[in-house]
Amino acid sequence: MWTDASGSQSWQGRPVWAEIDLDALEHNVRTLKARAQAGGRPAALYAVVKANAYGHGAVPVARAALAAGADALAVICVDEGRELRAAGIHAPILVMGHTPIAQAEAAVDLRLTLTVNSLQLGLALSRFATERGIAHPVQIKVETGLNRYGLDPAEAIALAQALRDLPGVRVEGLFTHFACPDEPDKTFTREQYARFMEVAAALPWIEHRHAANTATLLDTPELSLDGVRSGIGIYGCYPSAEQRRDLELRPVLSLKSRIARLRRLAAGESVSYGRTWTASSATMAALIMCGYGEGLRRGLSNCGQVLVRGRRALIIGRVAMDMSIIDVTDIPGVALDDEVVIIGRQGDDAISADEVAQRCDTISYEILTGIPAQVPRLYFRDGRLWGVQTAAGFEEIGATTAGVRTPGLS
Numbered sequence: 001m002w003t004d005a006s007g008s009q010s011w012q013g014r015p016v017w018a019e020i021d022l023d024a025l026e027h028n029v030r031t032l033k034a035r036a037q038a039g040g041r042p043a044a045l046y047a048v049v050k051a052n053a054y055g056h057g058a059v060p061v062a063r064a065a066l067a068a069g070a071d072a073l074a075v076i077c078v079d080e081g082r083e084l085r086a087a088g089i090h091a092p093i094l095v096m097g098h099t100p101i102a103q104a105e106a107a108v109d110l111r112l113t114l115t116v117n118s119l120q121l122g123l124a125l126s127r128f129a130t131e132r133g134i135a136h137p138v139q140i141k142v143e144t145g146l147n148r149y150g151l152d153p154a155e156a157i158a159l160a161q162a163l164r165d166l167p168g169v170r171v172e173g174l175f176t177h178f179a180c181p182d183e184p185d186k187t188f189t190r191e192q193y194a195r196f197m198e199v200a201a202a203l204p205w206i207e208h209r210h211a212a213n214t215a216t217l218l219d220t221p222e223l224s225l226d227g228v229r230s231g232i233g234i235y236g237c238y239p240s241a242e243q244r245r246d247l248e249l250r251p252v253l254s255l256k257s258r259i260a261r262l263r264r265l266a267a268g269e270s271v272s273y274g275r276t277w278t279a280s281s282a283t284m285a286a287l288i289m290c291g292y293g294e295g296l297r298r299g300l301s302n303c304g305q306v307l308v309r310g311r312r313a314l315i316i317g318r319v320a321m322d323m324s325i326i327d328v329t330d331i332p333g334v335a336l337d338d339e340v341v342i343i344g345r346q347g348d349d350a351i352s353a354d355e356v357a358q359r360c361d362t363i364s365y366e367i368l369t370g371i372p373a374q375v376p377r378l379y380f381r382d383g384r385l386w387g388v389q390t391a392a393g394f395e396e397i398g399a400t401t402a403g404v405r406t407p408g409l410s
């Protein structure tokens with residue numbers, strides 16, 4: 001770890017790093033839970049931490065979300081649940097995706113709530129749970145229009161009734177997922193909700209029902225029922241540009257690098273592969289050791305911007321796997337080792353994951369989950385560096401060591 005004159009930190013040995021603001025994450029969890037429970041609804045908040053917590057790091061995010069009031073966690077597969085249990089997390093974990101029958105025993109041992117969509121899986125869970133003398137919780141997902149993983153209403157009702165009779169299995173929940181709750185027209189969402197409520201009415205003994213993701217909670221919180229599954233919102237992004245913004249969500253992740261080299265280019269000189277950018281006049285170009293292999297998307301070639309000394313600098317030429325070049329001609333005082341913000345705030349300006357996503361013709365979800373695990377994550381809590389996740393594992397940083405190490409010295 002080392003710190004520059006401005007107090008900015010970076011991770012030794014890696015030229016690009018992500019900073020995760022756990023205070024912002026906790027604020028978002030509290031804010032979303034308050035919305036879910038507005039009007040006295042007893043809705044539980046599932047913190048969705050699939051895909052390495054949308055690129056933020058599953059274990060530290062799960063811990064912070066639970067500390068801030070999340071009632072449960074949600075993942076896609078058994079392996080993601082295993083990572084959380086291995087870290088000593090005891091909260092309920094819902095596996096929302098498909099689980100092969102070969103994973104049933106592991107799921108029972110890990111106490112992962114599976115979304116069961118076949119009687120065979122239910123029978124396997126029943127056998128392993130009975131052997132252990134426990135009742136294993138499961139949920140059922142109803143297909144209402146997304147046409148992905150849910151069971152059609154009649155199948156869902158039949159399976160729920162069959163599972164109810166199996167020893168060792170407890171059907172604790174019923175849920176569905178909306179196709180377009182982030183769009184202004186809510187007609188289809190309300191149709192899906194109505195189909196779901198018909199199934200729920202046929203299964204009155206299943207008391208816990210949920211349908212909402214972040215987008216639903218923002219625009220139509222009255223569809224929250226007994227639970228909300230929020231992913232993107234806890235990371236401080238709005239699901240789409242068309243959503244209500246009356247909740248203040250704070251961005252959690254920043255992606256940063258430093259200037260590794262400064263180079264003067266004369267008019268007519270080009271940069272990077274394919275020579276897609278040529279200097280029209282004398283230019284000061286800065287190299288950052290960050291490219292699409294670190295989550296700086298190639299789609300930002302010749303159009304993306306980064307922040308240096310609080311000002312915007314254009315990415316010039318093609319983004320390569322591990323290097324990119326920016327135009328710093330108009331940035332007074334620019335120097336080697338200056339912090340470069342790819343996503344996040346610097347001075348009075350900020351570049352959001354949404355801004356990057358728009359330039360790349362995608363959504364913030366893909367930008368965030370596209371930051372690979374080998375990029376170190378620096379976790380900040382109470383405004384201070386608290387821990388670092390690198391390829392070598394998680395290291396908690398005591399208050400006394402933060403920022404005092406220098407490159408080359410250990």
Ligand SMILES: *Cc1c(COP(=O)(O)O)cnc(C)c1O
Nearest residue numbers: 048096177213214229230231232
């Ligand atoms: C990913 C996912 C969510 C979370 O959606 P956000 O838009 O990130 O809030 C909720 N439910 C299911 C089934 C999911 O797969």
